[in-house]
Amino acid sequence: MSSSDKDHVVIFDTTLRDGEQSPGATMSFDEKMEIASTLDEMGVDIIEAGFPIASEGDFEAVSEIAKNAKNAVIAGLARAIPGDIARAGEAVKHAKRPRIHTFVSTSPIHLEHQMRKNEDEVLEIIAATVTQARNLTDDVEWSAMDATRTSHEYLAKCVDMAIKSGATTINLPDTVGYNVAEEYYEMFRYVRENVPDSDKVRFSTHCHNDLGLAVANSLAGLEAGCRQIECTINGLGERAGNAALEEIVMAIATRGDKLPYYTNVDSTQLMKVSRMVATAAGFPVQFNKAIVGQNAFAHESGIHQDGMLKSADTFEIMTPESVGVKETSLVMGKHSGRHAFKEKLKDLGYDMSDNEFQDAFVRFKELADKKKHVYDEDIEALVDDQRAHADERIQMVSLTVIAGTGGPQKATMTLDIDGEQVTKEATGDGPVDATFNAIKAMVPHEAKLTLYNVQAVTAGTDAQAHVSVKMEEDGKTVTGRGADTDTMVASTKAYVSALNKLMVRRTRTAKAEIFDAAG
Ligand code: KIV
Ligand code: ZN
Numbered sequence: 001m002s003s004s005d006k007d008h009v010v011i012f013d014t015t016l017r018d019g020e021q022s023p024g025a026t027m028s029f030d031e032k033m034e035i036a037s038t039l040d041e042m043g044v045d046i047i048e049a050g051f052p053i054a055s056e057g058d059f060e061a062v063s064e065i066a067k068n069a070k071n072a073v074i075a076g077l078a079r080a081i082p083g084d085i086a087r088a089g090e091a092v093k094h095a096k097r098p099r100i101h102t103f104v105s106t107s108p109i110h111l112e113h114q115m116r117k118n119e120d121e122v123l124e125i126i127a128a129t130v131t132q133a134r135n136l137t138d139d140v141e142w143s144a145m146d147a148t149r150t151s152h153e154y155l156a157k158c159v160d161m162a163i164k165s166g167a168t169t170i171n172l173p174d175t176v177g178y179n180v181a182e183e184y185y186e187m188f189r190y191v192r193e194n195v196p197d198s199d200k201v202r203f204s205t206h207c208h209n210d211l212g213l214a215v216a217n218s219l220a221g222l223e224a225g226c227r228q229i230e231c232t233i234n235g236l237g238e239r240a241g242n243a244a245l246e247e248i249v250m251a252i253a254t255r256g257d258k259l260p261y262y263t264n265v266d267s268t269q270l271m272k273v274s275r276m277v278a279t280a281a282g283f284p285v286q287f288n289k290a291i292v293g294q295n296a297f298a299h300e301s302g303i304h305q306d307g308m309l310k311s312a313d314t315f316e317i318m319t320p321e322s323v324g325v326k327e328t329s330l331v332m333g334k335h336s337g338r339h340a341f342k343e344k345l346k347d348l349g350y351d352m353s354d355n356e357f358q359d360a361f362v363r364f365k366e367l368a369d370k371k372k373h374v375y376d377e378d379i380e381a382l383v384d385d386q387r388a389h390a391d392e393r394i395q396m397v398s399l400t401v402i403a404g405t406g407g408p409q410k411a412t413m414t415l416d417i418d419g420e421q422v423t424k425e426a427t428g429d430g431p432v433d434a435t436f437n438a439i440k441a442m443v444p445h446e447a448k449l450t451l452y453n454v455q456a457v458t459a460g461t462d463a464q465a466h467v468s469v470k471m472e473e474d475g476k477t478v479t480g481r482g483a484d485t486d487t488m489v490a491s492t493k494a495y496v497s498a499l500n501k502l503m504v505r506r507t508r509t510a511k512a513e514i515f516d517a518a519g
Contacts, residue, residue: 010045044264079103142167143171180217384483396419
């Protein structure tokens with residue numbers, strides 16, 4: 001290893017696998033594609049794209065990400081089962097740099113209750129499955145599930161077996177988030193010192209955050225010689241989540257004096273990808289979340305504001321720009337003209353046809369009539385909303401809602417369905433329920449609503465609401481989004497958009513079945 005390789009911390013992102021495993025965080029195929037391509041572009045070294053054996057959807061997503069990745073290694077997860085490993089190998093095979101990541105439990109508690117195997121049997125499983133994986137690809141990661149509750153002696157035997165069988169990366173997870181930093185360090189020190197060929201492989205951390213120690217423990221792993229950290233955007237993941245990628249990257253970038261390493265991640269993309277993942281998973285980021293929370297760079301108290309005005313480093317250890325926070329700029333109001341709006345769109349990175357621009361300008365004027373200050377975020381929400389609903393077969397035409405204490409709440413709605421206008425009225429338990437019941441009356445369906453999430457785009461009572469809904473049908477999930485200053489209108493757009501996606505999916509599935517039947 002050259003000295004720069006020695007200091008390089010490989011960032012392994014598992015947002016699309018461990019992150020997506022958190023209850024309620026299921027992402028659609030398109031969302032996974034968008035997140036993966038952003039991670040790839042921003043310099044994440046390895047993307048764990050999913051668990052191919054888990055479902056057809058997971059397999060398709062991993063294969064597509066593997067085909068499209070430009071730089072990153074694409075990993076697919078597999079249990080220590082031959083069928084899993086074969087499926088993972090199949091899913092990642094088109095990647096420029098494929099990896100199979102296979103794992104087995106090693107702790108006595110898992111061996112007794114989960115695996116019902118003894119230590120020698122598990123050693124044999126490691127030998128067989130790592131060998132199988134290595135025959136499919138040169139890059140094989142082996143993980144000892146529940147490593148931190150495994151005796152060091154047995155763990156070292158397992159690692160030795162995995163290396164002898166061809167593993168190139170050894171990951172020792174704190175699966176249950178139980179360790180403190182010193183113990184996690186000690187486990188790696190012991191294993192690295194007691195396994196003969198440990199210098200031939202890369203060691204990796206994988207920390208869960210049940211005690212809020214995932215990032216601290218991952219950094220302790222670095223001190224013990226690990227050079228790969230497994231983490232997720234916003235710390236998404238099983239139970240309390242995983243180590244947060246943005247915190248790891250910024251700790252290394254900011255504390256070079258204590259952490260003399262580097263990552264390849266472009267930190268100015270952190271805010272963007274954080275929002276993307278929050279929206280896709282439907283898990284809002286807590287306001288005071290380190291690095292990407294709304295308040296992470298806000299200074300409210302008089303003393304802090306005074307200090308900041310004199311010199312930013314009085315209370316700021318990193319700049320907002322370094323993580324991609326842009327100063328919220330006041331765009332314009334209802335007197336702003338076409339030219340200024342066009343310039344603003346260009347600034348925000350939108351490239352539009354004339355027709356698209358005309359539509360966006362009309363919508364901007366409508367918004368500026370309702371809302372005193374129009375911010376960058378408002379324009380982004382407006383254009384994204386316009387693009388999301390442009391070609392949909394079902395479109396909302398009008399909506400009137402009667403809400404309040406009297407009940408039952410009532411919605412009267414007109415939808416345009418394939419060019420024909422249909423109007424229905426429905427009541428419900430609250431205005432959202434009434435609105436969704438009106439949609440169901442016009443577009444009957446059995447899909448289950450699994451998420452309804454509302455977030456304000458900016459501050460203020462006239463802010464636009466950004467609504468996300470997720471719906472599940474036949475084990476597959478679609479997401480719909482809508483933005484409007486009226487929360488009920490935004491909710492309708494989101495629900496209708498999800499229904500449109502379901503219709504597209506049904507057509508696609510029906511076509512695939514016809515092709516399959518034709519052989
Ligand atoms: O937490 C864990 O042990 C895991 C393994 C599958 C790597 O996620
Ligand atoms: Zn995990």
